[in-house]
Amino acid sequence: MSALLADVGLNILEAHVFSTTDGYSLAVFVVDGWQSEEIQELTRALSRALSAMEKGAWAKPSSKSEMPVVHETAVHPENGQIPAPALPSTGTDDWEIDYNQLKFTQKVANGSFGDLFQGTYCGQDVAIKILKPERLNENLQREFLQEIRIMRKVRHKNVVQFIGACTKPPNLCIVTEFMSGGSVYDYLHKQKAVLKMPMLLRVAIDISKGMDYLHQNKIIHRDLKAANLLMDENEVVKVADFGVARVQAQSGIMTAETGTYRWMAPEVIEHKPYDYKADVFSFGIVLWELLTGKVPYADLTPLQAAVGVVQKGLRPTIPRNIHPKLMELMHKCWKTDPAARPDFTTITALLKVILKEVNAEILEEESKRTRDVKKPGGLFSSFKRSAVR
Known part of the structure; x- marks a missing residue:
């Protein structure tokens, strides 16, 4: 079908295939390259192409193709690995x-x-x-x-x-x-950008929404960090890099160390069984990155950081004067007990509340400054007196 559409001059922008258990499939293509007012001619062109295909005018794909295919194999319940496809x-x-x-x-x-x-x-x-x-x-x-x-x-x-x-x-x-905006890591560490609190919270909400979607689909990312978060031209942040991600096993827990030590949950470092809450721990570290613009445990080697997290309960130092609810959220994400960490549905809701409060505080401060300028003896009055003179 892809070749057929290309053959009549269409450019495939998106393709979606839905299959049923009784052997039927529905293919949906989003295309351009044809004027909408000429839809009848497009229908005729497709009909002609289909007729040609049915008559054998199109070569059938060779049965000897060596294209690899992704098989729907189950995750091993003990080590979290997928058998070699x-x-x-x-x-x-x-x-x-x-x-x-x-x-x-x-x-x-x-x-x-x-x-x-x-x-x-x-x-x-x-x-x-x-x-x-x-x-x-x-x-x-x-x-x-x-x-x-x-x-x-x-x-x-x-x-x-x-x-x-x-x-x-x-x-x-x-x-x-x-993603033309590059990675959040580059934005923070190479461009030396400082995120104002409203933008920081919007970025955090984007990440949390993406992770919530993955977890709802039983996908554990396992390597969540600023380098694997990308920005588009509108500063919308998206989760990327699923090279070590895994579909959660039926048991709900997995083992086998993966990810990057500085962002890794203690249970993953220790090769203990873990679930999607390991991503929540990493998200807490990402929040700290967004707040500070620094690499976590920069004064330690990755291995030293891992030992500190597991044996000494080491966590990054949270800056002072941040929103108390945001500080509390980070502490919850870093709980040693995975069950005590919130899920991303809860995190998203809380971040939205914090953003609403922060925006309200900003509006109040702007309103106060405006009132100060306009009140008698304020800056506005000084300008008026200067103009009269």
Whole structure:
């Protein structure tokens, strides 16, 4: 169907496939490239293309395709790992992208296992994360396919939108919407930006909403930190990077250490069973990042920080003079007992209350300044006296 639409001159902007247990599927495509007033001609063009396909004018995909496919495998209840997926596939997945249709603009970032590029796909600005072929191994391949498996399921305004992927070696890459604002980490630490409280709370609410959506869909991120939070041109923040994310096991708990030590919950550091509340702990650290613009435990190595968190109850020092409810929320997120931490539904509601109170305080301060200027003997009166003279 994707090829058919392209054949009649349409550009596919979005594709959604819904399947039922009785074997039926519904494919929904959002396209451009055709004038809306010429819908009847479009219908005729599609009919002609379908007729040609039925007559065998279109070549059928080879059964020998070696495209990898993401299989719906269960998370191991003991170690939280997903078995290595089998690679053979029909290559007919709707999210599969032809690598030759990607245009690369510039390298945005590079890492040990892959590079991130800005580019275009069918005229749309995209981010392209490419795995380095020389670093490819079974574990990295598993994480790559796991990220696809999770991202193709989620759709939320505060989660980076998956567009497609290339899964045919050596060109393994994931394509997502391009976030022109970069990461929250870069915004805080490289641009040295200072967030005013209203914006800080809006950013925190965006993150909390995105995480709440993931948890509602039984997805544990496992590596929540400022570097994995991206901003668009409107300063809307979205959760990104699902390379180590996992679908929560039926038991509700998982094990196996993952993530980054400075943001990691103590139960994860200790290899104890954990659940979605591990993300809540990390969110508390992110809140601290937003408030201070600093890297947590910057004077310690990651390993020293991990030991301090587990053995000494180490937590970042909260700045003075912040909103008391925000301080209380951070302390709750950092509770050693995961059950004592709030969920993201509760966190979002509380952050909205705090934002409302902060905005009210700002309005009151502005109103007070205006009254001070206008009252007798104020700045406004001084201007009037100067004008009379």
